[in-house]
Amino acid sequence: MKWLILISFFCFSLGTISDFRKVSIVTESYVTTKVDLGQKLFFDPILSLDQSISCASCHNPDFAFADNRAFSIGVNDSIGIRNTPSVMNMLSRPYFFYDGRSATLEEQAIIPIENPIEMNLSYDVAVKRVQNNIEYDSLFRIIYNTKPDSINIAQALSEFQRSLESDGSAPHDLWINGIQDSALTTSQIRGRELFISDQNKCFDCHFGPDFTGDEFRNIGLYDEITLMDKGRFDITKDSTDLGRFKVPGLRNIALTAPYMHNGMFQTLNEVIDYYSNPYDFVQHPINTDTLMIEPLNFTIQQKEDLVNFLHSLTDKKIPLTSR
Ligand code: HEC
Numbered sequence: 001m002k003w004l005i006l007i008s009f010f011c012f013s014l015g016t017i018s019d020f021r022k023v024s025i026v027t028e029s030y031v032t033t034k035v036d037l038g039q040k041l042f043f044d045p046i047l048s049l050d051q052s053i054s055c056a057s058c059h060n061p062d063f064a065f066a067d068n069r070a071f072s073i074g075v076n077d078s079i080g081i082r083n084t085p086s087v088m089n090m091l092s093r094p095y096f097f098y099d100g101r102s103a104t105l106e107e108q109a110i111i112p113i114e115n116p117i118e119m120n121l122s123y124d125v126a127v128k129r130v131q132n133n134i135e136y137d138s139l140f141r142i143i144y145n146t147k148p149d150s151i152n153i154a155q156a157l158s159e160f161q162r163s164l165e166s167d168g169s170a171p172h173d174l175w176i177n178g179i180q181d182s183a184l185t186t187s188q189i190r191g192r193e194l195f196i197s198d199q200n201k202c203f204d205c206h207f208g209p210d211f212t213g214d215e216f217r218n219i220g221l222y223d224e225i226t227l228m229d230k231g232r233f234d235i236t237k238d239s240t241d242l243g244r245f246k247v248p249g250l251r252n253i254a255l256t257a258p259y260m261h262n263g264m265f266q267t268l269n270e271v272i273d274y275y276s277n278p279y280d281f282v283q284h285p286i287n288t289d290t291l292m293i294e295p296l297n298f299t300i301q302q303k304e305d306l307v308n309f310l311h312s313l314t315d316k317k318i319p320l321t322s323r
């Protein structure tokens, strides 16, 4: 008996070690809608070359569908070149990726599947795999009235991602919508004032319901010395786009560390230190936005208030997690 317990414990630990990158498949029992079907695909390593990586390996619900590493790990332990963003609140986004190279989620979905350092599988092969899977074949026939194909697979993944909208439960939502006046602390209210003030300009770029205006801006993280990612320029070849990146939305930002396209800041405190004086971090930025030229030089109290405010943008409930 003792041995049995020991052996099963041993197998269990082995299992957890080899599965460390896999995120459990939360679906299974009840797949009745396009969203359910997309969710099943999103958590399924079937879409990667060696069946080891799913979308959720990098877009993990526990980190608001982002990752907690500067660069995520793809198949064969390859390391990515940009930080994994959250895929929550994608519904209103006009384009995707830090450089905006995809205009729709449907178009976007195929790119990580084929990317050699992510899932590394030709999309045609991925589609065939799904077609040859008896369970998917029957689910697609029930839900899409046709067999799985290159269009409905991307569409199901997109429908799932479009369902991942914040539900208005973040303290800032409760406060701004007059549902709970005590939802923000006095420090968070001061932080909010700093965030929207004309002097600090955060709101000039991070505006709208998801705290992004969906523009491409350069906050000084490109210097051609150590910071080489040209961002939007690689797509447009327009020199005014050098070092510009898509302004990220800030909902659930406290859950998605590290920060920026290259994951160079570990904490929100570091992000605010950067905004306080970017030149402490990057001495000779190229093509910086005019809004960013003068350092803001926050006091310690102001920094703390801004960080506390950013924490008020965290939803009480993140889909598919216990939180
Ligand atoms: C190996 C890690 C990894 C895997 C696997 C992965 N992604 Fe991503 N994802 C990233 C990274 C990194 C980016 C940002 C890349 C960039 O901006 O150039 C990204 C960006 C995105 C975006 C754009 C978000 C935005 O704010 O613009 C979406 C949507 C997305 N991924 C969905 C998916 C889907 C769907 C799958 C599965 C088919 C998937 N990802 C698989 C790492 C991954």
Ligand code: HEC
Residues within 6 Å of the ligand: 195, 200, 201, 202, 203, 204, 205, 206, 216, 217, 218, 219, 221, 245, 246, 247, 248, 249, 250, 253, 256, 258, 259, 260, 261, 262, 271, 275, 289, 291, 292, 306, 310
């Ligand atoms: C000129 C436009 C602009 C201004 C002003 C601005 N931001 Fe940003 N912000 C951006 C861009 C662009 C990025 C992404 C840069 C990158 O990844 O290289 C970003 C990134 C961030 C991030 C990290 C997001 C993530 O997912 O990694 C936080 C947090 C943030 N900004 C907060 C603020 C605060 C607080 C202020 C005011 C003190 C502010 N921003 C002012 C454009 C701006």
